[in-house]
Amino acid sequence: MNFIEHLDKLIKDSGEESLFTGVVDDSTIKKFEAILGVPFPKSYKEFIKEYGTLSFCGDTYYGITGKGKDEKRIPCVLFVTQKARGQGRKFVDPAQQQEGTSKYQFVDLSASAGIDKNDMGKFLKGKGILEGKEQTYLDAAKKYNINEAYLAAHSSLETANGTSELASGININGKKVYNMYGIGAVDGDAINSGAKYAYKMGWDTPEKAIDGGAKWMSEKFINNGSYGQNTLYKMRWNPASPGVHQYATDINWAVAQTKNIKIFLIHSQIPSYHMIYLNINNFKRQEDGKKNTCFFINYFSYIVNSYWLFFCWKQSCRES
The missing domain is CATH 3.40.1580.10 (SMI1/KNR4-like)
Structure with missing residues (x-):
């Protein structure tokens, strides 16, 4: 072959x-x-x-x-x-990413931040279709071993705070489907491809999209036995094997995610020390x-x- x-x-x-x-x-x-x-x-x-x-x-x-x-x-x-x-260099050099919100790129996304329903509700308030879904996030985070703050922050960024077309629902073959993490949304055709992927996965309610997306990220990246990309930095750059199995194409993706995690901590009044940090290693x-x-x-x-x-x-x- x-x-x-x-x-x-x-x-x-x-x-x-x-x-x-x-x-x-x-x-x-x-x-x-x-x-x-x-x-x-x-x-x-x-x-x-x-x-x-x-x-x-x-x-x-x-x-x-x-x-x-x-x-x-x-x-x-x-x-x-x-x-x-x-x-690009500033985004990928760990030595330049250890201050301010950038340090959240190295949070262990497979570890709980100890966030409760009240904390989650504070962050989701006013975020369109995401508001009121705090229990769905908490259940998904526990079920798939994903950091609660990251899970909510990621979907908030991808859906423009719960207001995007994919978050609000798109009709395909007579069924309304949702995509909260931009999974399957390819560059140049993001809405159409993201909606088709949601249809294929059966994400016909916001709750199914939140839960299903969490499962997908856990299996494909965060808790994947082969890749083990359990930080934002690893998801974007995959330092163990540069150039393959990267979550996003935007070089600013990991940094953009950290800003929402910081906002989450401020809204929830959770000290940053509740987050678990991994060692920051050089790119291989x-x-x-x-x-x-x-x-x-x-x-x-x-x-x-x-x-x-x-x-x-x-x-x-x-x-x-």
Whole structure:
């Protein structure tokens, strides 16, 4: 089974609808390599030629769209890389994230913060469809071993304080569905794809969406036996294996989440020492030439991250 056949199988086995922008010619790929100053590995070029860019199962794989270098948004790998080079290092360097609200990136999301129904109610008050759902959050947090403050703060951010379209409910095939965490919502088609995912999961009430989303995050990230991404920092950057299995594409995602956690603590009058902090470790460097380092699924993020994470941009990846 070759590379593209393997990818096609992953898409088919997922049972999800895939979105791609279409084939790209060699000359365009060479232009992107020249602008970025790095040769793409063979596997990544095969992906671009076949798909251009790709989204499925809630993940977006960067590449080249029909607009080429003129594209000014995700999932254009040129646009994202250049933007990240200019502003990204401060978000990923743990040494620059240990003060103020940024430290909440390292809270253990699998540990309880000791929050009760009254505390949760204070935070949810005035937050649209989320208000009054405090028991649902507390039950889900206990059931799936997730920090209560994080669970509420995350959905508050994703739903614009309970007022977004996905939070308010969208009708699909005669059924109104809800999505409180943006799960399955892919860049460029977030509302439609997020609603379809909610329909597939049977989230036809706000309570089911809160509970189901908590279960999904616990199983896929926070309490996953293979990844163990139990902090916001790990969910966004996955330092154990940079470039793969990351929750979000926005480089500011983890920091944005911490601001809502701080607001939660202020509203609930809970001291920050009730939160459990993990050790802050340095980001793991992927060694040049390491086997599978350049498999396209992690290479698209490697392009985005390597320059300002590892300071080895000119040391291009070699095929294993």
